[in-house]
Amino acid sequence: MKRKTFIKTTAAFAAATTINPLASCKLDKKKMSEDLPLEPVRKNWAGNYTYKAKNLYEPKTAEEVQELIKELKAQKALGSKHCFNNIADSPINQISTKHLNGVIDLDEENMTVTVGAGAKYGDFAPELHERGYALHNLASLPHISVAGACATATHGSGVNNGNLATGVAAIELVNGNGEIIVLKRGDEAFNGAVVNLGALGIITKMTLDIQRTFDVRQDVFQELPLESLKENFNDILSGGYSVSLFTDWQNQKISQVWVKRRTDEKVKDLGDEYFGAKAATRNLHPITELSAVNCTDQMGVPGPWYDRLPHFKMGFTPSSGEELQSEFFVPKDQALDAILALEKKRDLISPQLMITEIRTIAADDYWMSPCYQQDCVAIHFTWKQNPEEVGALVTMIEEELEPFQFRPHWGKIFNVDPKVLSSRYSKFSDFLALAKKHDPDGKFKNDYLNKNLYQA
CATH class of the missing domain: 3.30.70.2520 (Alpha-Beta Plaits)
Structure with missing residues (x-):
C-alpha cells in the first residue's frame, strides 16, 4: 500500500504519543476525584456560554482517553469550543481533544488522510495541498475541529456538496465501556455514528476522503x-x-x-x-x-x-x-x-x-x-x-x-420542542438504540442530550 506521512506535523504528534504515552494520565490519576476545586472559567469562543463542567482533562493518546472514560463518571468531549449552546458541556468532567491533533497517515492508494479528532481543518489543509491533495469542502471558518464539525453536521456550501461529515471514511472512538471502536463506511452502524452529537463516546481519530488538489x-x-x-x-x-x-x-x-x-x-x-x-x-x-x-x-x-x-x-x-x-x-x-x-x-x-x-x-x-x-x-x-x-x-x-x-x-x-424535533428524524429511535449500545451507563449524557434526545 502506497503511503506518505506528513513529516512536519506527525513528528510532534508521535513524540507526544510514544515517548511517555501514559504520562499525563499518571499525573491526572491523583486528581481524578470528582470533588476537585473548580478549574479556571472556560467559555466557548464567542463568550456567550460558560462551561459548567468542574474538571478538564487533556489526554494525548487514545489509551489515555480509555483510562479516563473507565475511571470517570459523567464526561464530555470538548473540541474547538465553536458551538453556541451546551452540547459540549458536562455535569462534572470535560475531556479535551486538543492534543489529539496530529496528521497520522496519508493513504494515496485509497485516497484518504487520517487525523487526530482534535485537528483543526486549518492546521493540516495547507500541507495536504502541498502534497497534491484536497478535501471536498470546508466551512466558512477553517478553525474548527474535525470531530466536532462532523459530529454536528457542520457544512460549507454547494448544490453537489454534502456537509463535512460526508467526507468521513472511518472513525475511531472510545465508547462508554472504555473500548476502542473503529467504524468504516459500509459498516452497519456507520451512518448513525458519524453525526453523533457526542452521544456515543469520544472520537479519537478520523479518516477523511481526499481528492486531487484544485x-x-x-x-x-x-x-x-x-x-x-x-x-x-x-x-x-x-x-x-x-x-x-x-x-x-x-x-x-x-x-x-x-x-x-x-x-x-x-x-x-x-x-x-x-x-x-x-x-x-x-x-x-x-x-x-x-x-x-x-x-x-x-x-x-x-x-x-x-x-x-x-x-x-x-x-x-x-x-x-x-x-x-x-x-x-x-x-x-x-x-x-x-x-x-x-x-x-x-x-x-x-x-x-x-x-x-x-x-x-x-x-x-x-x-x-x-x-x-x-x-x-x-x-x-x-x-x-x-x-x-x-x-x-x-x-x-x-x-x-x-x-x-x-x-x-x-x-x-x-x-x-424536542418531541417535534425528534419527529423530523426517521432514524431517531435507531440512533437512541445505538447510543444505548455504546454508552450503556449514560456516561456521555448531559443537559443538552437529556433535553433534546432522551426526553423527546
Missing part, C-alpha cells in the same frame, strides 16, 4: 434584487462549486453573492453582473461595512482550495466575538418560500441581526444529519449578543419555518 476563484457581487432571486433561485445557487448569499433582509435585496468556482472545471468570466447583482470592485467582508482584511481573497484571483472555500483566512484566529448564531435547514425545493416568509419579518429581525447567510447542502445518509435524505438550504443568522431578544426572535423564526419542517443546526441556538 484551485478556486472567488467572485463577489452586490445588491441582488429580490425579484431576481425569485425568478432565478436555482440558477443563482448553482452558479458555482460553492455559492453563498448574504442578506440583512433590507431594501428587497440580497446584499452579496459569493460565487466560488474550481479553476480545473470550465468556467466563463461572469462579467460585471450576476442575475442583476453588480460585481464588487474590492474585497468585501460579508458585513459590507466591516474590513475585509481577514477574508479570503476575492476579485476572481485563483488560489488553493483551502484559501478560497472558507470565507475567512486560516491565519486569522477568530477572537471571542460578541455574537450569537442560529441556523435552520429546510428542504431545497421549499427554500424560496421559506426565505420569502422570513423576509416578511425583516423589520423584526433587522435590529438584532449582524448578517444572514444562505447556503445549499446536498443530501446524505447520516441518521442525525439535518440533510438526511434531502437536499437542503441552510438559513444562518449571526446575531448581536443579546440573548433575551435573540431567543424571542429564534422562536418567531421557528414558527415561520414550521410549515417547512425545518431542522436546526445541532451546535447553534434553537428553541424547537
